[in-house]
Amino acid sequence: MxxxxxxxLDTAGYEALEGTELxxxxxxxxxxxxxxxxxxxxxxxxxxxxxLRHEEDALDAVQDAMLRLVKGYASRPAEEWRPxxxxxxxxxxxxxxxxxxxxxxxxxxxxxxGGDDEDAGEPDLIExxxxxxxxxxxxxxxxxxLQALEMAVADLPARQRxxxxxxxxxxxxxxxxxxxxxxxxxxxxTHYFRALQVLRARLGDFAP
Amino acid sequence: MNRQDELESEEQRVLDAFARRASALLQASxxxxxxxxxxxxxxARFAALEQRARATSHTAALWxxxxxxxxxxxxxxxxxxxxxxxxxxxxxxAANSGAADDIELLADADGLALAQEQDVDYEFYEWAVGSARxxxxxxxxxxxxxxxxxxxxxxxxxxx
Numbered sequence: 001m002x003x004x005x006x007x008x009l010d011t012a013g014y015e016a017l018e019g020t021e022l023x024x025x026x027x028x029x030x031x032x033x034x035x036x037x038x039x040x041x042x043x044x045x046x047x048x049x050x051x052l053r054h055e056e057d058a059l060d061a062v063q064d065a066m067l068r069l070v071k072g073y074a075s076r077p078a079e080e081w082r083p084x085x086x087x088x089x090x091x092x093x094x095x096x097x098x099x100x101x102x103x104x105x106x107x108x109x110x111x112x113x114g115g116d117d118e119d120a121g122e123p124d125l126i127e128x129x130x131x132x133x134x135x136x137x138x139x140x141x142x143x144x145x146l147q148a149l150e151m152a153v154a155d156l157p158a159r160q161r162x163x164x165x166x167x168x169x170x171x172x173x174x175x176x177x178x179x180x181x182x183x184x185x186x187x188x189x190t191h192y193f194r195a196l197q198v199l200r201a202r203l204g205d206f207a208p
Numbered sequence: 209m210n211r212q213d214e215l216e217s218e219e220q221r222v223l224d225a226f227a228r229r230a231s232a233l234l235q236a237s238x239x240x241x242x243x244x245x246x247x248x249x250x251x252a253r254f255a256a257l258e259q260r261a262r263a264t265s266h267t268a269a270l271w272x273x274x275x276x277x278x279x280x281x282x283x284x285x286x287x288x289x290x291x292x293x294x295x296x297x298x299x300x301x302a303a304n305s306g307a308a309d310d311i312e313l314l315a316d317a318d319g320l321a322l323a324q325e326q327d328v329d330y331e332f333y334e335w336a337v338g339s340a341r342x343x344x345x346x347x348x349x350x351x352x353x354x355x356x357x358x359x360x361x362x363x364x365x366x367x368x
Contacts, residue, residue, distance in 0.1 A: 034257055041249040046238045055245070063252035070256045071263070146233055168231040169238060196223045199230070 033074055036081050037066055040170075044089050047165045050150045051093045061096055065089040083179035086170065090162055090181075152202045156195055159183075163191035164199070 041062060048058035065088045073084050153161055159181070166177045177192075178185045241249075 030257065030260065033260070034253070037253045037256065038250075041253055042238050042241055042246070045241070045245065045249055046234065059245075059248055059252065062249065063255065066252060066256035067259060070260045074260060146237055149230060149233060165234075168227065169234045171231070171235075193223070196227055200223065200226050 029074065032078050033070065033081075036078065036085075037070075040082065040085055041066070043169050044085065047086075047169055048089060048093055050153050050165065051161060052096055053150075053154055057096050061089060061092040064092045068092075082170075082172070083176055086166055086172075086180040087182060094158070148203055149199070152199050153195075155202075156198060159187075160191045160195035160198065163188050164195035167192055 044062045044065060045058055048061040049055060052058050052061065065085060068088045069081065069085050073081065073088075076084065153164060156164065162181055163177060166172045166180055167174075172180060174185045174188050174192075177188045181188060181191075
């Protein structure tokens with residue numbers, strides 16, 4: 001009986017020690033996660049903003065991506081978070097684009113909704129461009145070249161846009177971009193090269 | 209290097225330069241995000257982390273609630289098992305006793321020799337026991353309860 005009691009006490013002590021270590025690990029993981037999210041949130045927002053051409057939607061997409069990453073993938077190794085985050089963000093962006101298209105189709109059939117609604121129909125290049133009346137800070141920082149570039153990027157096919165923005169804004173290399181896009185490195189190179197060609201051809205005088 | 213290669217490498221150089229300028233412009237736009245947007249992004253981050261903290265603490269609370277109960281149940285169950293085993297009759301008595309008998313029989317060399325001997329005079333042994341019973345006062349072998357029987361301590365000593 002004494003041996004049994006000793007075993008129980010040992011087990012309890014081990015569990016307490018393990019609990020403390022587990023708590024430390026979780027705290028450390030939370031700190032790492034907070035740092036990671038702080039490092040990607042602005043770039044993620046700009047990627048979403050350029051793709052969606054809507055600030056509120058972009059914020060929603062980034063928040064959604066953060067929540068999904070934290071909820072589903074926080075326990076994964078930290079080096080996997082970046083490609084995972086951008087993959088999730090791209091899914092959020094596509095979900096929003098899909099929702100917008102569906103809403104636009106439905107609303108187009110409603111008689112009391114005129115064609116002048118901002119959500120109706122396919123996005124108009126001028127109307128869906130950067131906000132014509134942004135905050136003064138944004139207005140001061142946004143140049144004509146940047147606006148032209150953003151519009152041209154937004155018009156790219158999804159995969160080309162994704163490859164271009166991940167490499168240009170986030171600075172991911174080909175391998176990490178391939179991970180984030182869920183495709184081969186060869187595909188990334190092709191998408192990125194075509195994106196550059198199209199953008200340069202479209203921007204003409206506005207080329208940065 | 210032929211003309212085609214030169215054109216391709218020239219185009220590549222132009223595209224690389226374009227990519228660098230575009231990247232610089234976009235990264236500057238990230239750095240220049242306005243305060244309101246940064247604040248909203250920070251709030252979104254905190255909300256995500258808070259959700260995780262809530263989920264983690266909920267799991268920890270569940271563990272804290274159920275772990276002691278589980279440990280106590282396991283301890284009680286183990287004690288009951290140990291106590292129950294020590295107080296109960298031995299397990300599988302029939303099988304165990306059979307095996308023990310066999311082993312005892314094999315270990316008893318005299319018994320084995322006796323059993324293997326074909327010309328044992330069993331009648332003699334029966335006569336000897338009967339004589340001892342007759343010789344005893346009262347006509348029966350006196351079982352004293354201490355293992356010795358009859359006169360002389362051994363039934364075989366009577367008729368000899």
